[in-house]
Amino acid sequence: MLSLLRIALRNLFVDRERGLLLFLVISSASAVLVGMMSLTAGVATEQRKAVKTLISGDLNVGGYFKVHPDTLAPVIGETPRVRGVVEPLLPASCALRERGRGQAAVGSGRHRARSFMMSLDVKQEQASLGLMPLEKGSLEALDRPHTVALSQPMAERLRVQVGDVATIYAEMVGGKRNALDVEVVAITGRAGFLGEAAGILVSNTTLRELSGFRSESSSVLQFMCPEGTDLDTLGGSLRQGLRQAGFEVLPASHEAYGDKVSPLLRENWAGQRLDVSTWEDESSFLSFVTDGLTALTALVGLIGLAVVMVGLFVSLSVSVRERTREIGTLRAMGMHRRSVVGLFVLEGLLLGLLASAAGALLASLLCLLLRGTVPLPAPIASLFFSETLPLEPHLPAVVLAVLAVTLGAVLASIIPAARAAALSPRSAMESL
Template identity: 25%
Template sequence: MFLTMKVAFRNISRQKKRSFLLAGAIAFGMMVITLMNALTGGAVINIRDNFSHALGGHVFITGREWTEAGQMIMKIRPDANLDRLLEENARQIEAFTRRSQAMPSLIFGSQQTMHLLYGVDFSEEDRLIDSLVVVEGSLAELGKRDDIIVLPEPVAERLGVEVGETVLIRLETLTGQQNVGEARVAAFIKDQEELGLSAAYTSRANLNSLLGMEPHEYQILNMFVTDLDLVDQFARTFREGLLSPEEAEEAEDEPEVTVTVAGMPIDPGTRTQEVTPWEGTRYQVMNINQIMEAVELVVGVLNRVGLVIFLILLVVTMVGITNTFRMIMIERTKEIGTMRAFGMQQKQVKRIFLWEAVLLGLLGCLGGLVIAGVIALAVGSVSLNTDPSLQFFLNNGRITFSLPLQDVAVNVALVILTSLLAAYWPARAAAKMSPMKALSSHT
């Protein structure tokens, strides 16, 4: 094997220009697929991060209960079981926040607008405070007093309100009664409305009082996990840990639960079947991966398109390799005859050609990966000032690239396999050549 590999390697370096062109064609295909995979891989991570950021976590727990009047409301009360789960899994939790939410009418003077409002405990929302980009006003008062509100800039413009003025908050309590409160505008923040996740923020105590909830109650428990790869397992632990015995029996018949983050159900598969009231709180646990499924579906399609392009390029390259190897076989006829005369077996002749194909493929892969790496580095270092809607795919305005090693391995294996396939028939023909005819050839 060493001899055939050595001869193959020398043969490749014998015709440098030709080898360069062949490997270059392979490298181009490899570069395209690598960049495409890395780009979509990076976009998925960015979208997930941006979603997590906007939604305030990776795992979201909501609670539902029935009132005495037969209304289902969204509320989480202090729960020893939930506290136990939080304690037991503390190592996997980077941070958690407890929020309330509503879709109130914000009123100032004669203007009013409906907007998502989160009630947050600012003392546990460091991440949120860090991410808010203040356009006007200050966040210094957050956590010090409850009756303040932070508004997205476009909302403030629609209302015509200034920092320091007071807006009215009109909403329905959890049980459906109208309620009105007020809050002083502390700051305007840069909006992320293009993400569909634009929100105003007030203290949880303030929103809870308007919704008819106790200050220590909340509606959503958001958790950031330390290891995103384990997020499904982590969510399952909570889902199973929070399941009541009655719920476990019903679970087999029930479809996957729906969660209402940002005031709207995220899962389009909202249940329409009749629900039998239950006692106590029932929890719904959702994680970022479930939200990302649709995104990953699109990414999957993109990657498949990339793969098809890659395969087309490979087929074209394969034709090139086959033709080149036919030419090589003719050029080296006498050499093959000599090697056969000295006792080289047919399979060894074939192996020389196949090794050449493998080495060319590897060279092409290496070249493609290096070029893709350089392009990724160059593109990734540029800060893009694009349309705001594109920012969701970016990380701080930069395109990021991420490519799992297994994807690289699959692509390399594909290239090698294709190269081997392309070289197989010329290799076989070379091996089957009669030594006598080969030696009497004039090439």
């Protein structure tokens, strides 16, 4: 085995120009694959951060209430009782926050825009406020009555600034329309597509007044749990516990709150129904971003592997023809066919492993250097949920890229190796 390794290493250095070209091709394919995987992971992280900051907890217990079948309000009518059921079922490490949600329109002068509306408790969510992107004003000012924070796209459409007065129009629990004059105290920064989907932020108190909720009611109980928590299993436990307590709970579905409103509104029932969802459910309408990047990464990887395999196949095939005398001589000296196959496969393995490892390492270092430093144009920033290029290299992804490219190199060397092994010892004499 050591002799085969020495011969393989010598052959890689004999034709340096061809070897260097193959090294560059293989390392480039590995580097591009690592870069795409880092971008996909970074976008997924930024999206998750934005979703869990603005519209969802790790786990959510929400309510849908109908006074009569043709109305629907996003409220938990018996919030204290629901809390009493779910809190004992959750790990002590999960933190609770009460929020409100719904849809509303905001008007200012001749301009009007409609968007998703969220509310929060300013005093209890100081940490969350610090994570929200802010362009102007102060989110702490939402603690004052009749105030609102608008996303930058909403503010631009309404042509309002901090300090201006706008009017929020929303539907109350019983189906009547309500309006409330509010002061714009903050303009939040762009948060990807959530800047469009969650453009209105108020306090829980303002939302209760606007929607006609009782003082102890909330739209949704959101639980923030540590990394690694099995949210699906925990959500199943909450559904079972709520049903045992006498609540009617919707079946599990991978849909966001807004996607459930229209189907529930068409159903002929009245009363209270609860829903348990994860942050992935609530962000399902954004899955096209990460799914698209994952598909693009797979496509780029396949193209890179194809280039590596074709290049290495052609190079080794030429090498077999050029080394006919050498192969025949080795066979005449007693080298078995399987050893000849092993020699060429080993050459492909060494070249693929060394080049892919070098490319992956270089790409990882470059991603770490460029992370958070490359500004993005507004359309791409909205798509990636970040103002700068979100690159997040992970060791498992780097190892996967190296293994995939190396495997492609090994597979590409099998047919040339088999051709080399098929040469007889007489080839050495015939090539003289």
